[in-house]
Amino acid sequence: MSIFDGLLGNASEHDAQEIQQDLERLLASDERVEKAYAILRDQIIFTNKRLILLDKQGVTGKKKEYLSVPYRSIERFSTETTGHFDLDAELKIWIRGAAEPISKTFRNDQNILDISRALAEYAL
Template sequence: MGLLDGLLGNASEKDAQELQEELTKVLASTERVERAYVLIRDQIIFTNKRLITVDKQGVTGKKAELLSIPYRSITQFSMETTGHFDLESELKIWVRGQAAPIIKTFRDDKSIHDIYRALSEYAL
């Protein structure tokens, strides 16, 4: 159901070991991927040292922007769940030195809860 979940705006968990191999060029020598989630083409990756968001761009998704956020730089985060008329949930992450939060939108409360819990474990 991973592809269908992604198309619907639901995050699905990705194999951390597979992603570890894909990211060897950008990970520190002692860094390891612990959890990863895919949202359509974008990714939210939790390592033992930082949060990495991957924003795939273009038609093919070959071009990607990686944003690296050390956990100590996360000042606050919030979650807004779906309602009766509002079918989207949002995760907001505020980073020290940036006025506006990073916003990720989901259509599934289960996946946003999983990511929020992981963020709580790593950032607190």
């Protein structure tokens, strides 16, 4: 990931093995990280069993929230790409039992389509 991509809010793919090591204590014994993307400090992580949304909080990012979503709980998702005047791309994921979708904003289309493809592969 380029430091400029991170600062600008562009998603970038991360090394799955590195993320696997970082999440070792959180993952089930037979669970493995298959894809991971970073958006600023947050991450979208695809394992062979679930989607993990990592939200780093605070100034230092030491406090973290891990939202674990089993793929079977994803009802639908949408991908909105950038336009001429609207420079933000947006990903929305509707989870069974939740009134509002999970929403992530990207600064361009660079990896949002890759993330959308990964969602299609795992959730459908």
